[in-house]
Amino acid sequence: MTSVAWTNIGELSTADPSLGEGALGVLRDAAIVAVDGVISWVGPSSSCPAADEAHDMAGRAVLPGFVDAHMHPVFAGDRAAEFDARMTGTPYTAGGIRTTVAATRAASDADLARNAARLAAEAARQGTTTLEAKSGYGLTVRDEQRSLVAARTVTDETTFLGAHVVPVEYADRPDDYVELVCGEMLDACAPHAKWADVFIERGAFDRDQARAILEAARAKGLGLRVHANQLTQGEGVRLGVELGAASVDHCTNLGDEDIEALAGSGTVATLVPGAEFSTRSAYAPARRLWDAGVTVAIASDCNPGSSYTTSMPLMIALAVREMGLSPAQAVWAATAGGAASLRRDDIGVLAPGRRADLIALDAPSHVHLAYRPGVPLVTDVWRSADRLPSAV
Numbered sequence: 001m002t003s004v005a006w007t008n009i010g011e012l013s014t015a016d017p018s019l020g021e022g023a024l025g026v027l028r029d030a031a032i033v034a035v036d037g038v039i040s041w042v043g044p045s046s047s048c049p050a051a052d053e054a055h056d057m058a059g060r061a062v063l064p065g066f067v068d069a070h071m072h073p074v075f076a077g078d079r080a081a082e083f084d085a086r087m088t089g090t091p092y093t094a095g096g097i098r099t100t101v102a103a104t105r106a107a108s109d110a111d112l113a114r115n116a117a118r119l120a121a122e123a124a125r126q127g128t129t130t131l132e133a134k135s136g137y138g139l140t141v142r143d144e145q146r147s148l149v150a151a152r153t154v155t156d157e158t159t160f161l162g163a164h165v166v167p168v169e170y171a172d173r174p175d176d177y178v179e180l181v182c183g184e185m186l187d188a189c190a191p192h193a194k195w196a197d198v199f200i201e202r203g204a205f206d207r208d209q210a211r212a213i214l215e216a217a218r219a220k221g222l223g224l225r226v227h228a229n230q231l232t233q234g235e236g237v238r239l240g241v242e243l244g245a246a247s248v249d250h251c252t253n254l255g256d257e258d259i260e261a262l263a264g265s266g267t268v269a270t271l272v273p274g275a276e277f278s279t280r281s282a283y284a285p286a287r288r289l290w291d292a293g294v295t296v297a298i299a300s301d302c303n304p305g306s307s308y309t310t311s312m313p314l315m316i317a318l319a320v321r322e323m324g325l326s327p328a329q330a331v332w333a334a335t336a337g338g339a340a341s342l343r344r345d346d347i348g349v350l351a352p353g354r355r356a357d358l359i360a361l362d363a364p365s366h367v368h369l370a371y372r373p374g375v376p377l378v379t380d381v382w383r384s385a386d387r388l389p390s391a392v
């Protein structure tokens with residue numbers, strides 16, 4: 001049994017409103033103790049129990065590690081040229097995915113795992129202690145399966161996204177591709193995945209195709225997530241809610257009926273402001289969702305086409321500046337919200353019984369994450385009380 005204490009925390013954001021002030025449950029002059037990687041005590045620093053190992057936080061802010069519930073870290077190549085073109089006036093279309101599909105199919109298993117590990121390490125240096133990783137750039141039975149094997153090397157939160165886009169060889173017969181995804185591809189991928197996801201969009205998959213894929217995945221025991229309402233106000237959000245998806249992601253174009261459906265459901269709205277930032281698009285209505293009582297998460301959507309960033313601090317800054325969340329709400333969405341999106345009750349909150357996944361800032365308050373955008377404030381990261389290599 002090993003105990004670790006963090007003392008003299010100037011501002012502790014627990015992300016549990018019942019433990020302290022405001023949406024983030026903030027405590028001041030606080031301490032945390034963990035035993036064997038799990039939090040056993042949270043309270044005033046002055047009455048902190050003794051521990052085998054102690055870290056004096058010297059008045060800095062401590063938060064839960066970020067939970068990035070939407071990433072696509074398994075791919076090869078990059079699309080800097082496409083980004084450059086888009087920033088000079090070419091509109092974004094989903095077709096750009098096909099460039100990455102060709103590079104991913106040509107890459108070795110080792111290259112795919114290496115790229116995923118590089119991005120996971122990059123995310124960890126910025127405070128991400130749990131991430132979700134999707135397949136979706138293979139789009140053949142073999143390439144989707146090996147993408148998930150690569151994803152498993154960086155996380156247990158792996159998602160089968162064979163229905164990312166219809167590959168070019170099926171362009172004239174998309175229903176045959178849907179049949180492949182629901183059958184042989186799902187059979188090969190389900191053992192390596194916790195979740196299944198479908199990109200519901202004009203140019204990707206329609207409601208009926210998505211329903212067939214999601215129902216087949218559910219029958220195989222996978223949890224459901226969807227890419228919904230990104231480019232157009234389609235039926236993705238309502239389908240996700242109807243099927244009991246854990247999360248509907250993007251939610252950029254929503255009608256009142258979509259927000260009502262989400263508010264009365266157990267489905268989380270996972271917003272990905274990096275995609276809107278990098279495609280120069282309007283942002284999702286985060287504040288409206290929050291005020292309607294929807295559980296909101298924010299995630300990086302790290303992918304080479306529309307959001308090539310792993311930075312949860314940047315997502316927090318965008319959620320505050322561009323989407324109307326308060327700093328406390330944005331940090332909650334990046335921690336407890338991400339955990340809810342993954343249906344996890346062991347992470348995302350700093351309270352007894354939760355995993356000791358926490359980060360320290362070179363700042364006195366969580367507010368600085370939005371107040372000082374682009375500054376590497378995360379100095380220390382612990383997962384299960386083990387210190388990870390950090391940025392500073």
Ligand SMILES: [Zn+2]
Pocket residue numbers: 070072227301303
């Ligand atoms: Zn995505």
